[in-house]
Amino acid sequence: MTTRETTQRNVGVSAALVAGGAGIVTGTPAVFMVAAVALVYAAYQAAIGDPEPTLTVERHIEPTDPLPGSEVTVTVTLTNDGETTLPDVRVLDGVPERLEVVEGSPRFGTHLEAGASESVTYTVEARRGDHAFTDMAVVCRNLTGTVEFAEQVAVETTVSCSADVNTVSLSGKTLAQSGRVPTDAGGNGLAFYAIREHQSADPMSRVDWNRLAKTNELATVEFKETRAATVVALVDSRHAVASEANAPTAVQFCAYAAQQVGSALLDMDNRVGAAVYDSCETLQPSANRAQEQRLEGFLGDVAGGSTDGSSSSRNPWLFDTDTRAPRMRSPTEMADEYGIADGGDAVATLDRSIPSESQIVFCTPLLDDRAAEAAKRFAAYGHAVTVVSPDMTTGDSPGCTVERIDRTARLDDLRGTVRVVDWTPAEPLAKALIRATERWA
Missing domain, CATH: 2.60.40.10 (Immunoglobulins)
Known part of the structure; x- marks a missing residue:
């Protein structure tokens, strides 16, 4: 430590000398007594010392x-x-x-x-x-x-x-191979599941020896299995719009959410793929080491390709990313561009393109009824669906307020059918996922 003496260090001695001299010159006992007090103060300073603290x-x-x-x-x-x-x-x-x-x-x-x-x-x-x-x-x-x-x-x-997504909750629809998704099936695992009658093919390590000792009956302990799942991250690329000029677009937020979720699911030993709604481009699910790079490249093309003026929005209060001006396109234009009759068969096309056992993480801003209906149709086709929806309706304009009411109604309607993650992009996606998972539980 560095040591520094303050100006009060010699105040006792100085006061004693001054008061003592004044008392002698004036012959006043009271002034001389002040000198005695100052001397006591100086003596106390010397007595206590200044040991360095430890x-x-x-x-x-x-x-x-x-x-x-x-x-x-x-x-x-x-x-x-x-x-x-x-x-x-x-x-x-x-x-x-x-x-x-x-x-x-x-x-x-x-x-x-x-x-x-x-x-x-x-x-x-x-x-x-x-x-x-x-x-x-x-x-x-x-x-x-x-x-x-x-x-x-x-x-x-x-x-x-960190705002990275570390875990994503999935439904129990899984593959036969082992992974980290808890299931309702008994077998090899860590968490206790059930006790059943012993069969000759059961390994001896799973015999309930306590039960045998008490009742002389053989029984087998089953544990809750954890398996891998097939997941497709589906990106809604139809709304290349932002809530304000020069801000990230809805497509970019959706692609970011899909990439974060996909990386976390790959780390959990799942098979992960991606697709685009409603151009129906797909990246087939895989679990090998190169899949994360393929996923990043695929979703990067989706986010980057959305700024060429080819996407649309029916919301005039949002800004097109290319012109920074309000812009709308009709459903007929969309159908002609993607070759989809009335814009309504994208769900059926994607359902035929992805594995039947796939769970779907649908990243969409829910700015129209088509997205909500698509999520319901995927669920009706037998896919476990989780909707991750970045909220693009955080502005204060009257049009934004109206759209926020419509989007809230869509969210409430979907919650009765699929899992929903309502994500405000100002907060970390991981935090929104944790909050939604707690609600599902």
Whole structure:
């Protein structure tokens, strides 16, 4: 620690000399008594000494890997490892510049008895990225405030805030191969499922020996199996529009959601593919190592190709990504462009193009009834459907308000048939998925 003497260091001796001299010159006993008090103060300063403090400083954060926008609790703990009391300890924690303190304060003061500890807690709001705390400033003063010890203490602490999707909840419709999707079938696994009558082909490792010892009856323990699933990430590419000029479009948000979900499902050992609604382009499902690159390239073409002016919207309050002006196209134009009669057979075409056992993650802004009806039709064809819908209706215009009401009605209607993730792009997709999964449970 660095040591600094304050201006009060020799105040006792100085006061004694001045008061003593004035008392002698004037012959006033009262003034002379002031000199005696000052001498006692100076003697006390010399008696207590200025031992250098010995401190242990710790910082803990919870959680260490929060989602953007969530709160992180920071706890700073000081321990006096010395043999003397520290009457005045002041600390300023090194909060990362981009993290805002929302509760409590990183600045505090306390006193510490020998061997005692003191903790303080404050809360910061997490933001996307890695945020390293800087050195903590610690200042200790003696009882009279005449000597100050200061040090910059380095406590390595980093908040890693990621918005990546790590897990996606799927339905129990799975393949025969093993994976990580829980099923309602008994077999090999980790979680207990049921006990059934023993069969000669059952392995001895699954015999319920406790039951045998009690009843002399053979029984077999079954565990809940986890299997892999086939999933198609379906992107609604019909609305190359944004809620404001120069903002990401609905197609880009949908392609981003499909890529995040697809990568997470591939990491969970599932077979993942992709498709475009309603041009009916498909990337067949696969689980090999190269599939993630193929998925990224396929969805990148969808997001990049949506800005050529060939997409449409019936919503005049949204902006076309190419002209930045309100623009609409008729269903007839859409049908002619994609060769789909009345624009209504895309679901049937896609159903024939993808495996029958596929689950579908439909990424759509739900800006029209066709998207909602498509989700219902896929469910009617036997696919387990999850709708991930980026909300493009967050503006304040009258048209946006009307469309927001219509979109909310579509969401409510779909919730009775399929799983729905209502995602506001201002928040992380992972957070919206977690909230939706809790609601499904």
